[in-house]
Amino acid sequence: MEIILSINAGSSSVKISVYxxxxxxxxxxxLAEATIEGLTAPPAKLKYSRGDENIKGKELEDIASQEDAFxxxxxxxxxxxxxxxxxxxxxxxxxxxxxxxxxDYPHAQIIDKETFHHIAxxxxxxxxxxxxxxxxxxxxxxxxxxAKNVAYFDSSFHATIPRHISTYPVDQEVAERNKLRxxxxxxxxxxxxxxxxxxxxxxxxxxxxxxxxHLGSGASACCIKNGVSHDTxxxxxxxxxxxxxxxxxxxxxxxxxxxxxxxxxxxxxxxxHMDITQAEQILNKKAxxxxxxxxxxxxxxxxxxxxxxxxxxxxxxxxIMNYVAPYFAKLVGEVDALVxxxxxxxxxxxxxxxxxxxxxxxxxxxxxxRNNQPGDGVVADISAGDARFKTLICKTDExxxxxxxxxxx
Ligand SMILES: Nc1ncnc2c1ncn2[C@@H]1O[C@H](COP(=O)(O)OP(=O)(O)O)[C@@H](O)[C@H]1O
Ligand SMILES: CC(=O)OP(=O)(O)O
Ligand SMILES: [Mg+2]
Numbered sequence: 001m002e003i004i005l006s007i008n009a010g011s012s013s014v015k016i017s018v019y020x021x022x023x024x025x026x027x028x029x030x031l032a033e034a035t036i037e038g039l040t041a042p043p044a045k046l047k048y049s050r051g052d053e054n055i056k057g058k059e060l061e062d063i064a065s066q067e068d069a070f071x072x073x074x075x076x077x078x079x080x081x082x083x084x085x086x087x088x089x090x091x092x093x094x095x096x097x098x099x100x101x102x103x104d105y106p107h108a109q110i111i112d113k114e115t116f117h118h119i120a121x122x123x124x125x126x127x128x129x130x131x132x133x134x135x136x137x138x139x140x141x142x143x144x145x146x147a148k149n150v151a152y153f154d155s156s157f158h159a160t161i162p163r164h165i166s167t168y169p170v171d172q173e174v175a176e177r178n179k180l181r182x183x184x185x186x187x188x189x190x191x192x193x194x195x196x197x198x199x200x201x202x203x204x205x206x207x208x209x210x211x212x213x214h215l216g217s218g219a220s221a222c223c224i225k226n227g228v229s230h231d232t233x234x235x236x237x238x239x240x241x242x243x244x245x246x247x248x249x250x251x252x253x254x255x256x257x258x259x260x261x262x263x264x265x266x267x268x269x270x271x272x273h274m275d276i277t278q279a280e281q282i283l284n285k286k287a288x289x290x291x292x293x294x295x296x297x298x299x300x301x302x303x304x305x306x307x308x309x310x311x312x313x314x315x316x317x318x319x320i321m322n323y324v325a326p327y328f329a330k331l332v333g334e335v336d337a338l339v340x341x342x343x344x345x346x347x348x349x350x351x352x353x354x355x356x357x358x359x360x361x362x363x364x365x366x367x368x369x370r371n372n373q374p375g376d377g378v379v380a381d382i383s384a385g386d387a388r389f390k391t392l393i394c395k396t397d398e399x400x401x402x403x404x405x406x407x408x409x
Contacts, residue, residue: 102153157187
């Protein structure tokens with residue numbers, strides 16, 4: 001029996017699931033799950049579940065970073081008397097880490113000195129993610145020296161994007177030297193969604209065509225053709241495409257030079273070897289829902305009558321629609337489903353309603369009741385009975401996707 005700790009450091013949260021894996025079974029068995037969310041909307045809150053035991057929304061003080069959140073959760077898990085599997089640090093055999101930017105890595109990697117260094121070099125291409133994930137890897141090596149660290153990359157799933165889609169029309173000598181291309185992210189989630197939706201629809205994943213929307217603190221869309229990524233809205237960095245909690249999403253690139261004259265100078269927040277410019281600092285950390293409304297809580301934004309919150313909601317619906325119809329066309333209308341996932345995709349009934357209303361002319365439609373109460377399954381069908389194409393919700397699980405990878409060996 002092996003114990004796997006699967007760690008998902010998002011831009012606003014850290015989610016950790018603990019699994020037991022038996023050599024006889026490829027499916028890891030979940031023992032407990034802990035999430036600290038709201039890192040961008042303090043106070044951070046703890047959610048914990050183990051069997052019937054549940055903690056929901058316990059407010060925490062002094063948890064400001066992903067590293068703080070990791071240390072808090074690990075100590076919570078190790079102090080849980082009903083989780084004897086974790087009482088000794090040597091009991092944890094594998095830790096999986098979600099690393100957002102993996103450059104050209106097409107598969108997961110054991111984290112040794114070289115991989116660590118390579119991931120660190122990519123930090124300025126994922127300024128909200130890679131450094132926090134590495135701070136957790138470092139903490140694991142100190143606290144759990146016997147655990148094997150494995151990195152799963154959000155970018156790997158998109159290695160199949162054709163060249164004419166991933167290439168930016170700029171000088172190719174410079175682009176090749178600096179590895180400037182569309183990478184795409186949320187790939188661990190998109191792999192989970194692909195497998196879960198194929199299984200729900202009883203289809204071979206290699207024949208599955210879906211338009212998937214991972215809408216969380218960071219949000220993206222993915223055109224999945226024959227089970228692999230064909231296009232996605234994020235790019236060289238997770239800034240491109242849809243707006244997010246603190247990110248602008250795609251804007252006219254010239255905007256930033258009119259926004260501040262010191263766009264190219266280093267940001268005061270640049271730390272260590274991360275060279276973040278003011279432009280990157282503003283567009284990644286001081287934009288999005290936070291800049292428009294003062295909050296990153298999309299549940300609040302969705303239900304508020306305040307003008308700026310209503311505007312933020314309408315902007316999100318509009319920008320999501322900018323991807324659904326083009327991806328529908330790229331799939332030549334042969335679409336198995338439109339799939340909502342991520343914190344907002346899974347819980348935001350009103351957002352789903354407005355997005356689907358916006359693409360009704362393509363043949364999508366919702367069943368209002370099922371949209372409001374989709375039930376407990378991993379995949380829920382919320383389509384109207386007479387809709388030509390299906391609309392689904394998928395409770396994506398990046399931690400499980402990584403743990404399955406470890407269990408498969
Ligand atoms: N009931 C809800 N309706 C709409 N959005 C919600 C709801 N509950 C949570 N959210 C939003 O989900 C987002 C977090 O999604 P998640 O995928 O967990 O984020 P992360 O990017 O940190 O992994 C936050 O913006 C949060 O406000
Ligand atoms: C890639 C990305 O934006 O991830 P998250 O939504 O978890 O911040
Ligand atoms: Mg996430």
